[in-house]
Amino acid sequence: MSTTASPRRAGTSRILVLLASTTVALASALAFLLWRGPVTDPRVLQELALESADVRALALRELVERADGIWDSFSDPDVGRVLQRNVSDRDFRGVPVSSNEFGMREHSFELPKPPGITRIALLGDSFVFGYKVAAEDRLGVFLERFLEERTPGPPRVECLHLSISSWNILAECAYLRRQLHVLRPDLVVQVIVVNDLDDLQGVRGFGAMGSFSPQFRKRANGTFTMMSPADLWPRRVPNFLLDGLDHTSRERYEEAADEIERLASAVEETGGSYLLVIAWDSYNPMAKKYFAARLRDEQVAFVSRTFTADLRFRIGPSDRHWNRAGHERMAQLIYGLVVERGLLSPAKPAPWDVAARVVREVHLPGLGEASHVDRYKAALLARAEAQIASSVDLRRLKQRAAKQVYGGIDAEGHVAPYATLILANHKAPTLRVRGRRFPAGPLQGAQTRVFLDEFEVGVLALSGPEIFDERWEVPQDLALRPYVSVRFESSDYALVDVAKGSCAAFIVERIALE
Structure with missing residues (x-):
């Protein structure tokens, strides 16, 4: 490389x-x-x-x-964002970043793939991209060298980093799957990390990241991450998006799992192999339940929490991105898995004791962690019972309540065109929502559909008296679900901060199951 x-x-x-x-x-x-x-x-x-x-x-x-930023929009809304093309040594977080004609942090490569090349596509987000790491210190450079040194004869090995910081699983899968016919990889290694269910951020002027997702453009600033919204609480705190407790969380997992399964199948249909490397820290059991269950055992590997926490392989105590040593260790892990599972046929890389040891030290403990489902469930439910309430009051917001909001609500109660949160369900018969409407002018005839999990329970008219206090019946099908999602989907909205482009459909004061 x-x-x-x-x-x-x-x-x-x-x-x-x-x-x-x-x-x-x-x-x-x-x-x-x-x-x-x-x-x-x-x-x-x-x-x-x-x-x-x-x-x-x-x-x-x-x-x-x-320009200050390094990003460029991409015509495919599922992909959303790549690097500005053909930039050279642009500073990004203190490290020079260059790009090729495809907007990737990679050297130029041929499409369609020419004969005589064994091509490995390394798919992922900022970890594979090499956040705060020099281009020559990334895992693909190490992996390419390891393979060339230990694989007899031709063909030439080419490892390509096809990765963008803050890509999510949907963006990664879409980008690669839609060019398989010309990329023709012999092996795809997709590395997913714990924030890869987050919404994809778009691009605003001069290459900076935006506050919207091109994958869900009509939701405006109603974006979701595994942390509470930045404009809801002074310090962002983890929410429950990864816990699989409610419809919103489970739906996100299922959508991502569908795309992973679809990509793996498409790769094999074009003659390649697929490997999913899961680095989901304490959420490895959830990743096993949703992602690994869709694939064969030889298509899945786990990264242990011990490796993730080891400061020898991290940028720093508060930054879990891999440093140079971390990238090298990941390359050794992938090499060991390639040899052990025969993922690069017809090439036959030689066994390597170092790589085999890394598989035992990184993957096998990670697989064990992912298999501790009962222990994980017990800890998850104990945390949920202690922290998730049956109401959220925006007038007297506490940190615990802020953790229940996935996205689309700010500290003043402005509800974006799409917003959702989680509530504890103690078999309450009614969903009650209190708040205020905007003046009728901009939202005449508009409405907000209100959902509990997958059930639409009511409609809120966005024009009418300023103060509203609405109640809707909770469906009987939800009686045995201990946690449910409340979701608001609005047909129109007003600009509440014209300079920032912030949008809201109404102002909420309290949401409760009672």
């Missing part, structure tokens, strides 16, 4: 390219002016300059270089 050039050489190359492009553009413009004759109108000169493809490309490159 090619590695990133030194900053001095990269900078020199960029200057030479810019000079060459400028020279060509000026020569073209000069030839045109000599043919046309003198032109003095500055507007005409500007138009003439922009008629040159070289000048346009140079101007675009200059704008990209001056």
